[in-house]
Every structure is written in C-alpha cells, then in structure tokens.
Amino acid sequence: MTNRLLSIAAVLSFASAAHAEEGFVxxxxxxxxxxxxxxxxxxxxRMENETIVGKTVPNTGNSFLCTAKKYGDFILEIEFKVAPGMNSGIQFRSNYYEKETxxxxAGKKKKFPADRVHGYQYEIDPSDRAYTGGVYDEGRRGWLFDLKNNEAARKAFKQGEWNSARIECRGSSIKTFINGVLAADFTDEMTKEGVIALxxxxIGKKTDAVGKEVMWRNIRIQELK
Structure with missing residues (x-):
C-alpha cells in the first residue's frame, strides 16, 4: 500500500511539474x-552551439539584441555565462528613444541618441562588486535595486560558469533571481511593457577589453494573464 501511495505521489508530482512547464515558450x-x-x-x-554569443568591439556604445515583440507581465528564464571583467545585462520591459533625449x-545629465534602448535591466556583473541579479534602469534613472544589502544573492553568482537568471513581472511587482536565490524584489510603475534584450x-577605446564574450542559452518566457 505504501509503495502504491508513493507511486501515485510521484505521478502527481510529475504531472504538476509538466503542467508548470506548459506555459513556457x-x-x-x-x-x-x-x-x-x-x-x-x-x-x-552570433549563434554557436544553440547559444547566442555577444562579443565586444571598440568605439561603440552599448549594444542590444532585442525581441521584435513586446512583453508586459511574464516570467523569463535565461542561462548565461560571462567573461570575467565584462559588464552585461538582460533588458526587460525596455523601449527605444524616438529622438535624442x-x-x-546619479546627479549627472546625459544625452542618448534616437534608437537608444532604455528600461529595466537585470545586471550581469562578474566584478568584485557582484551585483548580478540587481536591477538597473538602463539609459534612464540608474540603479533601482542594487545588491549591497543582499549578500546571499551576491554569493550566488558562479564566476566562469553557466548561471540561471529568472525575472518575474506582475503589474508593478518586479522580482529577479540568480541561480534560484532572490536578488531584487520591489515595485515600480514607470513601464508596464517592452522588449526583452541581450x-x-x-568598452570605448579599451583595447584590452576587445573580444570579450557573453553567452545566453535556453531563453524562454511564460506570459501571464
């Protein structure tokens, strides 16, 4: 009887997990x-072994590979690996400036050209600061939720290895996770919809930073109703 109950529990657990996966595309x-x-x-x-690889080049501003579609409420999951010393990020609910803005x-005025991506960014930060999973408002307001008070999240990032990012947006609620550890958890009303971008x-003219790479794979999203 006990074995039968365990078997039923295992089947129900598998079915529940399968159902949870159904909403992701x-x-x-x-x-x-x-x-x-x-x-x-x-x-x-470029694409390589079912992975998107981004590579730094000199004399250009921040670059973004964006979804053509915009998303509002969703759960986004991505695996990424980044070269040490390279800064990167995952944009969400982001848009483009229609004109120079x-x-x-952080108290300094800055101009951005038309077509510049701006909006929420899941920070990828392999530096000693270790803010991977924090949320930065790219090209707009700066830090919204850093990780200076979240030591568990700062320690969750794996240098030189594949890491798992999760972003949950429900109305004004924004949550991020790094390798299953809660990183950011806050509310913000500014933008309700936008593109996902890598x-x-x-790197400006830093010749020693040319050719550094960041990789993303297993990118999937579940839109919430």
Missing part, C-alpha cells in the same frame, strides 16, 4: 535569430 530556436533585431551599438552577435542619472556593454 522559447524565445530563441537555437538555430536562427528570427524574432530578434539589433539596436543602439555595433557589438557582434537628455536624462539625469546587452553587450560598450
């Missing part, structure tokens, strides 16, 4: 960049 087919388009900078993006970030941060 891939954003990247592993073979083409259908449904994606590049904006802002000129960093190099001046904003103030960022390669600009």
């Amino acid at each position: 891939p954003l990247f087919d592993g073979k083409t960049l259908t449904g994606w388009e590049q904006h802002s900078g000129t960093a190099e993006y 001046e904003v103030e970030i 960022q390669v941060h600009g």
Whole structure:
C-alpha cells in the first residue's frame, strides 16, 4: 500500500511539474535569430552551439539584441555565462528613444541618441562588486535595486560558469533571481511593457577589453494573464 501511495505521489508530482512547464515558450530556436533585431551599438552577435554569443568591439556604445515583440507581465528564464571583467545585462520591459533625449542619472545629465534602448535591466556583473541579479534602469534613472544589502544573492553568482537568471513581472511587482536565490524584489510603475534584450556593454577605446564574450542559452518566457 505504501509503495502504491508513493507511486501515485510521484505521478502527481510529475504531472504538476509538466503542467508548470506548459506555459513556457522559447524565445530563441537555437538555430536562427528570427524574432530578434539589433539596436543602439555595433557589438557582434552570433549563434554557436544553440547559444547566442555577444562579443565586444571598440568605439561603440552599448549594444542590444532585442525581441521584435513586446512583453508586459511574464516570467523569463535565461542561462548565461560571462567573461570575467565584462559588464552585461538582460533588458526587460525596455523601449527605444524616438529622438535624442537628455536624462539625469546619479546627479549627472546625459544625452542618448534616437534608437537608444532604455528600461529595466537585470545586471550581469562578474566584478568584485557582484551585483548580478540587481536591477538597473538602463539609459534612464540608474540603479533601482542594487545588491549591497543582499549578500546571499551576491554569493550566488558562479564566476566562469553557466548561471540561471529568472525575472518575474506582475503589474508593478518586479522580482529577479540568480541561480534560484532572490536578488531584487520591489515595485515600480514607470513601464508596464517592452522588449526583452541581450546587452553587450560598450568598452570605448579599451583595447584590452576587445573580444570579450557573453553567452545566453535556453531563453524562454511564460506570459501571464
């Protein structure tokens, strides 16, 4: 009887897990960049072994490989690996400036050209600061939720390995996770919908930073109703 109950429990658990997976759809087919388009900078993006690889190039601003479709409420999951010393990120609910726009970030005014991507960013930060999973408002307001008070999340990032990112957006609620550890948890009303994008941060004229790579794979999303 006990074995039978355990068998039934196992079946129910499997069915529940399968049902939870049903709502996810891939954003990247592993073979083409259908449904994606590049904006802002000129960093190099390529496909390799069912992975999107972003590569730094000199003399360009931040670059973004963006979904053509916009998303509002959703759960997004992505695996990523980043070279040490390279800054990157995953944009969500992001948009483009229609004309040159001046904003103030951390007390400093800065101008961004038309087509510049702006909006929420899941930070990818392999530096000693270790803010991977924090949320930065790219090209608009700056830090919304850093990880200076979240030591567990700062320690969750795996240097030189594949990491798992999860972003949950429900109305004004925004939550992020790094390898299953809660990183950011806050509310913000500014933007309710936008594209998903993969960022390669600009390196200016730093020749020693040319050719650094960040990789993303298993990109999938579950839209929430």
